[in-house]
Amino acid sequence: MSETLILFDIDGTLLRTNGAGIGGFVEAGVRVFGKDFSLDGLLVGGQLDPLILDRALGQLGMAPDEVNLRAFRHHYHECLGRLFKSGERESIAMPGVQKLLDQLEALAHVDIGLLTGNLAETGQLKLGAAGIKIEQFCVHAWGDDGETRDHLPPVALERWLEHRGIERDFEHTVIIGDTIYDVQCAKANGCRVLAVCTGVDDRETLEAAGADWVVDDLSDTEAVLEWLLQS
Ligand SMILES: [Mg+2]
Structure with a gap:
């Protein structure tokens, strides 16, 4: 596999x-x-x-x-x-996220990573405040790792190679995001892309941008896993 x-x-x-x-x-x-x-x-x-x-x-x-x-x-x-x-603002994990991460982490042939516009220290702060462990992600591509988002997937795959010795394989890389820019950076690099309607863009916009699949959120763990793991 x-x-x-x-x-x-x-x-x-x-x-x-x-x-x-x-x-x-x-x-x-x-x-x-x-x-x-x-x-x-x-x-x-x-x-x-x-x-x-x-x-x-x-x-x-x-x-x-x-x-x-x-x-x-x-x-x-x-x-x-x-x-x-101070409790003035709260960082909250989206529906289904922790369960999905835990199930993916348990699979031997799957690695999970981050591809985000955040800077490392503030991205980690947001994750920690939402109770999501940074250790679950074996590679990270942060907002200062490339000039544009389209430059980040090759960075993530380069780090995957360094970290796990796995050759860069864009076809077996999936990007999950909430905006047309997540969709665009996946398509520009030949990656599959799952778009979620929990953020900025709505379903029509994400579908029009060319997302391979659009879900309202990540709470249907079984269906999301099945789609993610199809090769
Ligand atoms: Mg986003």
């Missing part, structure tokens, strides 16, 4: 943070770049965090550099952590 790699998006797919992600991002931006920092009018769903920051700074006629980027990441992590810890 072929080895299968299943790559999960985080926001809108594994969990929702009820505004903590954007709230923490903006608060950090205001701290580092000033009170005019805003994400108003910017596309956020399915985007890579460094690109969102680039665009927000572009609106202010500013650009990120090594120093302010480091400061931003520090403050974003701090603000997000505080929002969760």
Whole structure:
């Protein structure tokens, strides 16, 4: 049986943070770049965090550099952590997610990983706050691992090769996400894609983008496993 790699998006797919992600991002931006920092009018769903920051700074006629980027990441992590810890915002796993992850983890010929626009430290914070263990994912492609989301699947497969010695096999890689950008990055790399309606885009939009299968959520574990494991 072929080895299968299943790559999960985080926001809108594994969990929702009820505004903590954007709230923490903006608060950090205001701290580092000033009170005019805003994400108003910017596309956020399915985007890579460094690109969102680039665009927000572009609106202010500013650009990120090594120093302010480091400061931003520090403050974003701090603000997000505080929002969760204070109970002001909650990170909640989507229906069926933990059961699906546990069942996939138990299968010898399947590995699960992350392919997300989040930065590593804040992505891990969101997962931890939702009770999802980072250790379940054997490879990670984060928001600063490529220039666009389409660049992330090859990064994940390269890490799979390093970690498990399994040759890059896009055909046996499945991407699960909630936006047309998840669908697009899968199709651009010849991966299968399961789209979920728990996040930004609705069923019609995801189907029109070319998702191989669209589900309302991941709660029908049996049906989702069957589809994921067909080769
Ligand atoms: Mg998402």
